[in-house]
Amino acid sequence: MLMPTFILLGIFVYFFLGKTIYYSTTDWGENPAQPALSETVIRENIGFENYQNLMTDIIQAMFRNSLTNMFFFFVFFVIGSIALGLLLTIILDQKIVGETFFRTVFLSPMALSFVVTGTIWRWLLQPDGGLNALPTVFGLEPFRFNWLNSQEIWLQFTWDKVPQYLTFVGFAILAFLAVRRALHQDWRSVGFMGTLAVMMLIIFAAGVWDRIWLPLDVAEAEPSIAPKGFNAALVGIIIAAIWQMSGYVMAIFTAALRGIPEDLREAAQVDGCSNLKVYTHIILPQLRPFVISTIIILGHTSLKIFDLVFAMSGPDNARTVMPGILVYTKGFRQNSFAQASAIATIVLLFVVIIIVPYLYIQLRRHD
Amino acid sequence: MKRHLILFIAILALQLMIGGVVAQEQAEGGVLEIFSWWAGDEGPALEALIALYNLHYPQVKVINATVTGGAGINFRAVLKTRMLGGNPPDSFQVHAGQELIGTWVIANRMQDLTWLYEEEGWFDVLPQGLIDQLSYEGGIYSVPVNIHRAGVLWYIPQNLDSWGISVPTTLDEFYAVCSTLQSQGITPLVVGEAWTVIHLWDQVALSVLGADGYEDLWNGDLSPSGSEMIAVWDAFGRVLDCTNIHDNAAGLSWQQATDVLVAGDAAFNVMGDWVAGYLSTTLGLTPGEDYGWADFPHTEGTFTWLSDTFGLPVDAPNESAAIAWLRLLGSVEGQNTFNPLKGSIPARVDAVGAVPELYNVYLQAAADDWAHERLIGSMMHGVVANERFMGDFNQVLDIYVQSRSSAGAAAAMEEVCIQAGACGF
Known part of the structure; x- marks a missing residue:
């Protein structure tokens, strides 16, 4: 009975996945002498040239902008949804009146599609109405923030510094893991982390990054003519996404709370734990595996985001562009099918980076 | 399990058979599938044309397939998947x-219609500048049904009077008007989302380069990174300083931008003449009295045009019905049925003269200009630059808006030209 599913998945997922990766290494749509939509188009293999162009060509600054947008959206959306979801869970856990009613209310945005959410929030975030007009109800000055059209860029950084940031993040993760292992008195692991850190330091100091990154480096002018950073216009989109998904996080956490035996809580209270301590020492540690699953689910949603941005700020808004939108515009408007495939493959790579460690942890746990 | 597999295959086979039968039936019944982005406001004009077609060919069932989205933004994606999938x-x-x-002709996806032009005598009634943009290597590949004028300067006469300004005819006059208005807290020129800004760039380029220079740019006689183009970007920067580009522009559709104009918060709007349809039909204003129009400064004597046309794809399933459709589109009767409702002018120069009372003041003036002025193809609407260029030009625009570097934008534009095989490269 597995066979039909297997065949269909094989054709409609893995075959086309392979084909997309193959097209990303061709010049389909890159060679003006070969019309992209011709039936007899000849696609030459050009290796990783499309990827290199995406990372370095000044014209593709839009793509690098979309990667930074995706990164900031990922970070703030995941943190925001989990924080708000957790807050809702804890509030509803206080045995308040009408708990079921509120749970339904908070969960209902989940039932909407991103297009609907996007349309509603686009109206709410209009420069002269909605949220901006809210303070006038209380006789205050209206907000003047351009939620979806702001041209401001916060937290600016330059593209050529990315290896340094990555190295720094690597150190931070290693240090965090080392401290945790040290608390468990697992000195062998600490030694392993230390060796890794020293190796990273050597690699960094020897300028290996510069060798790898420089051929991939962008034009010197880029920092000034195409600055990167957290585009303020994303704030509105992040708010809408959190509004939609925090109820879902709440549902997962509520289910998880139900799984925590009541005795544990009572035992802690009998031992004289305050309410706060019950949460920080009993409940939250029990929720940890669920937090990881939630990060995975929200994470891959944010990497693939398309419809919400399309509905809220359109496909041509340079400040809120996302890789998914570029795949659409480059592929089906500009006929740059190879470039679109390369972008799709890069997004796939990020999804794999998030999902594979998760699968690894899951499988190991089952063993 | 084996039984299930057989059942599965049987269902699959049955579906294929039913699909085949349906397709055959349609062909025998006489079907014509027209694929366009005309829905909503523009729907009635197309429906009138289809009704006229059915009057002449009652036995043909017309399938009006539309994909909404201004200027065919979403439509083109659907069309491409259909064409690539062999289902034109x-x-x-x-x-x-x-x-x-x-996009289509160089990919060998369209049929040559020169014979139809000869039979119908369209060579005599369509301007050569238009026919040139439908031709490739000696063939003609589509039939134009209407003409829209792009890059018109729209304004509300009463408002201009109350602010004490007149319509500028040169860029220097425009800059002067701009500072007068800004000192009164009025936005001199309202723009909307990215494409409306590119549409404005088109007019600034035409204004600075002149008609000859503008044409040279697209056929390769003028370098996209040369000093003339730096001057274009410099002027564009000064014009942008008169707009709401750093305020709420990215969130405004062209209709919303026009609303800003009507509300008196902005003095001018540079947009195509679909604005006339919106102002007259949707808002009920009288052309020439409640709203006025003029050439963009220093572009008088030129007519920036775009044209909606219909072509005949290779392997069109119902070719004879489609050819009859094209004949109707190119006829005086067809163009006079469609254009008054659409708010555009006929591509044929002899159509308005046949029944002038169908057209309002604005359209009559535009039709007169169409027959006499110098025709300039609109870059924004895909006349002079290909789709690849159009998409990447968005990036060039963003580079300029972010950096205000004329040299940087000009260099980026040259690279886009080279990569896209546009501007004569």
Whole structure:
């Protein structure tokens, strides 16, 4: 009975996945002498040239902008949804009146599609109405923030510094893991982390990054003519996404709370734990595996985001562009099918980076 | 399990058979599938044309397939998947120029219609500048049904009077008007989302380069990174300083931008003449009294045009019905049925003269200009540059808006030209 599913998945997922990766290494749509939509188009293999162009060509600054947008959206959306979801869970856990009613209310945005959410929030975030007009109800000055059209860029950084940031993040993760292992008195692991850190330091100091990154480096002018950073216009989109998904996080956490035996809580209270301590020492540690699953689910949603941005700020808004939108515009408007495939493959790579460690942890746990 | 597999295959086979039967039935019944982005406001004009077609060919069942989205933004994606999948419609809407030639004709997806032009005598009634943009290597590949004028300067006469300004005819006059208005807290020129800004760039380029220079840019006689183009970007920067680009522009559709104009918060709007349809029909204003129009400063004597055309794809399933459709589109009767409702002018120069009372003041003036002025293809609407260029030009625009570096933008534009094989590269 597995066979039909297997065949269909094989054709409609893995075959086309392979084909997309193959097209990303061709010049389909890159060679003006070969019309992209011709039936007899000849696609030459050009290796990783499309990827290199995406990372370095000044014209593709839009793509690098979309990667930074995706990164900031990922970070703030995941943190925001989990924080708000957790807050809702804890509030509803206080045995308040009408708990079921509120749970339904908070969960209902989940039932909407991103297009609907996007349309509603686009109206709410209009420069002269909605949220901006809210303070006038209380006789205050209206907000003047351009939620979806702001041209401001916060937290600016330059593209050529990315290896340094990555190295720094690597150190931070290693240090965090080392401290945790040290608390468990697992000195062998600490030694392993230390060796890794020293190796990273050597690699960094020897300028290996510069060798790898420089051929991939962008034009010197880029920092000034195409600055990167957290585009303020994303704030509105992040708010809408959190509004939609925090109820879902709440549902997962509520289910998880139900799984925590009541005795544990009572035992802690009998031992004289305050309410706060019950949460920080009993409940939250029990929720940890669920937090990881939630990060995975929200994470891959944010990497693939398309419809919400399309509905809220359109496909041509340079400040809120996302890789998914570029795949659409480059592929089906500009006929740059190879470039679109390369972008799709890069997004796939990020999804794999998030999902594979998760699968690894899951499988190991089952063993 | 084996039984299930057999059942599965049987269902699959049955579906294929039913699909085949349906397709055959349609062909025998006489079907014509027209694929366009005309829905909503523009729907009635197309429906009138289809009704006229059915009057002449009652036995043909017309399938009006539309995909909404201004200027065919979403439509083009659907069309491409259909064409790539070997399932072309009988006739589809396409802008004249590179959107037709650079995407479909060079890919050998369209049929040559020169014989139809000869039979119908269209060579005598369509301007040569238009026919040139439908031709490639000696063939003509689509039939134009209407003409829209792009890059018109719209304003509300009463408002200009109350602010004490007149319509500028040169860029220097425009800058002067701009500072007068800004000192009164009025936005001199309202723009909307990215494409409306590119549409404005088109007019600034035409204004600075002149008609000859503008044409040279697209056929390769003028370098996209040369000093003339630096001057274009410099002027564009000064014009942008008179707009709301750093305020709420990215969130405004062209209709919303026009609303800003009507509300008196802005003095001018540079947009195509679909604005006239919106102001007259939707808002009920009288052309020439409640709203006025003029050439963009220093572009008088030119007519920036775009044209909706229909072509005949290779392997169109119902070719004879589609050819009858094209004949109707090119006829005086067809163009006079469609254009008054659409708010555009006929591509044929002899159509308005046949029944002038069908057209309002604005359209009559535009039709007169169409017959006499110098025709300039609109870059924004895919006449002079191909789709690849159009998409990447968005990036060039963003580079300029972010950096205000004329040299940087000009260099980026040259690279886009080279990569896209546009501007004569």
